Each structure stands twice: as structure tokens, then as C-alpha cells.
Amino acid sequence: MPYQNSKKIISYISIGLLSFTMALGTQMSEASAKNANKNGNGNGNGNGNGNTTSTPVASTPTPGSTTSTPVASTPTSGTTTSTPVASTPTPVASTTPVLALSPATVVSSTATCSVTNVSLGGTTATDCKGPFQGNDTGNQSTLLSTLNSQNGSGLFDLNVGSNVQWSLAGKSDDGGNSLGFKAANDFNTGSWSLNNPFTINPTSNLSTFVISLKTSTAYSTYLFKEVDFSKTGLKGIFDTIGVALDGSGKNGKDLSHASLFVASYYKPKPPVTKVPEPAVNLSLALLALGGFKILKRKNLETAEN
Structure with a gap:
């Protein structure tokens, strides 16, 4: 009888130890799972929000230290690296300064005597x-x-x-x-x-x-x-x-x-008077003499008649 009672007591103790071990294992598993969830959320969300280099195109920048470059990807949780996408550069109108002429270099050609x-x-x-x-x-x-x-x-x-x-x-x-x-x-x-x-x-x-x-x-x-x-x-x-x-x-x-x-x-030279040539004078004299003779002959003929 005492021996049987001892066996029962040992059985009860074994069952109790087994139950305690199983309960302890379950609690440890749950605790590990909770710690894993906490670390995942902390590192993923925290690091993602704080350390991610955001490169959205035509989007509102994510709070934090972000640098915008043209990419076609959406940032994911955790530490991410964006791959740049080739884009066509937008032409920028360059402004070249034009130097105004100094007044000292302006040359005028309108000089007129007075x-x-x-x-x-x-x-x-x-x-x-x-x-x-x-x-x-x-x-x-x-x-x-x-x-x-x-x-x-x-x-x-x-x-x-x-x-x-x-x-x-x-x-x-x-x-x-x-x-x-x-x-x-x-x-x-x-x-x-x-x-x-x-x-x-x-x-x-x-x-x-x-x-x-x-x-x-x-x-x-x-x-x-x-x-x-x-x-x-x-x-x-x-x-x-x-x-x-x-x-x-x-x-x-x-x-x-x-x-x-x-x-x-100087005094201007007086106008030159042309003097008739001798030959011209002789011709005029002969002409006058001939005319005189003709007139005299006509007068004689008239007187005889």
C-alpha cells in the first residue's frame, strides 16, 4: 500500500513537471514572436522613414533628408537605393551679358565748319x-x-x-x-x-x-x-x-x-578788239572804187541823153 501511494505521487509530479515545461515553452515562443514583430516594425518603419533616399518623380517629397532625382520607382520600407532612369535634359535658355558701349568709344562724324x-x-x-x-x-x-x-x-x-x-x-x-x-x-x-x-x-x-x-x-x-x-x-x-x-x-x-x-x-585783261587784216582793207577799197566808177558812168550817160 505504501508502495502504491509512492507511485501515484511520482506520477502526479511527472505530469505536473511536463505540464509546466509545455506551458513555459509556449510562453517563450510567444515572447520570441512578439520581440521579432517589435524589431521588424522598428527597423523597417523607423529606418525607412529616417534613412531612405527618396527619388520620386513629380511627387511630394517624403519627410526627412531626401534628394529628388528622376526615377520610376516607389520607395519601399527599410533602407533602399534608387536606380536612376535616363531622362531628357530640359533646355535652359542661357543669358549672355551684352556690354554697353562706353560713351568714350562713340565716334561722331557730324563735324561741320562754322x-x-x-x-x-x-x-x-x-x-x-x-x-x-x-x-x-x-x-x-x-x-x-x-x-x-x-x-x-x-x-x-x-x-x-x-x-x-x-x-x-x-x-x-x-x-x-x-x-x-x-x-x-x-x-x-x-x-x-x-x-x-x-x-x-x-x-x-x-x-x-x-x-x-x-x-x-x-x-x-x-x-x-x-x-x-x-x-x-x-x-x-x-x-x-x-x-x-x-x-x-x-x-x-x-x-x-x-x-x-x-x-x-589782279586787274582783268581788257577785251581784245580785232583789227581787220590788210587784205580785207584792200578788198573793201577796190570794191568802193569800182562802185564809184559805175555810178560816175551812169551819171555821164544820163547827161548826154
Whole structure:
């Protein structure tokens, strides 16, 4: 009897231990499953939201540190790497800056001479012509020949008449001349002067002359007609603004040199009267004599009848 009771007790204990072991195993399995779910949700969702490099096309960026590049994929949970998809670049209109021209580079070609560009003792020029391209003196110049053109086509013939002979009297860069003519070379405005007055017109005892202002590649001419040096003096001023303009378009270029041309008046030759030739006179005399004889004969015949 005691032996049987011992067997029963052992059986009960074994059954209890088995039940406890099975229950403990079940609880451990459930605990492992719960831990696995927690780790999966934490790493997948947390890392996916925090560390994923999002590259959607035409979509709202995912919160966090995202860099948008054109891809055709949707980001998945967890750490993902997007594969770039080839796309056609959008042309961007380039803007090239255009530099505005500096006022200093603007060149004006509207220089026109004025009688006020040159004066003598406060008396302005009578007339002016120019500007002309080229040189006013030298072998290549045509100014002197233009002044002396015949048949009323001279440069200032309308002012002074055609019975004038022009000649070059001096230049401001020739080192000296008989009239002491000089001017402030290398300046666009300045003074000019004479040392000696001159009288050309023997009738009026007045002087007519032309001053030419020459810059780098052009010149203008200024006529002074019948000047009385006793009233004007021998000093004047000039401005090359009527010859050529500098880069600013507001001032004349520097003077290269000035030239003085003086006029000499001469009396026009009297018209030539044609004298009949001797042979013509003899023919006329014979003709008159023949006519006289014929008339005398007719008179005699009339008297006899």
C-alpha cells in the first residue's frame, strides 16, 4: 500500500513537471514572436522613414533628408537605393551679358565748319568750307588748286571774285615764315597769330586770306575778306570742332597744323578788239572804187541823153 501511494505521487509530479515545461515553452515562443514583430516594425518603419533616399518623380517629397532625382520607382520600407532612369535634359535658355558701349568709344562724324571756329581780334571768319578729307598742303593736296580754279569755280570765288591768285604764305609747323604765322599745335583750341601785317589789295589796302585747320585726317578752311589789321590786330583764336570730333563727340581733335593762304588781286585783261587784216582793207577799197566808177558812168550817160 505504501508502495502504491509512492507511485501515484511520482506520477502526479511527472505530469505536473511536463505540464509546466509545455506551458513555459509556449510562453517563450510567444515572447520570441512578439520581440521579432517589435524589431521588424522598428527597423523597417523607423529606418525607412529616417534613412531612405527618396527619388520620386513629380511627387511630394517624403519627410526627412531626401534628394529628388528622376526615377520610376516607389520607395519601399527599410533602407533602399534608387536606380536612376535616363531622362531628357530640359533646355535652359542661357543669358549672355551684352556690354554697353562706353560713351568714350562713340565716334561722331557730324563735324561741320562754322565761321565762329576761327576769329581775329574778335572778328569771325567771313565764310568757311569743310571739312575735307586728306591734307591741306603737300604733293597730295588739292586745296591750292581748288582755291585757284578758273571760270568762277574757285573755292571762295563767290566771295572774292575770280580775279584772285592764291598762294601758300606759311604753316604753323614749318619752323618759321616771312609773316611769322603760328598756331598752338597739338591742342583742339588755342591761339594763332602773325608777326607782320600784309596788304594784298592795292585798291582798298585791305587783306584777304584763308586759314586752314588740319587735324589727323581732315581739314576745314576759313576765309577772311578785306581785313584791316589796324583794327583787328594780329592775334586770334581757333577751335577744331569744325574739322573733326574726338571720341566724346563734343570736342574737336588736336590741331596738327594750321596753314595761311593769301590772295593777290589782279586787274582783268581788257577785251581784245580785232583789227581787220590788210587784205580785207584792200578788198573793201577796190570794191568802193569800182562802185564809184559805175555810178560816175551812169551819171555821164544820163547827161548826154
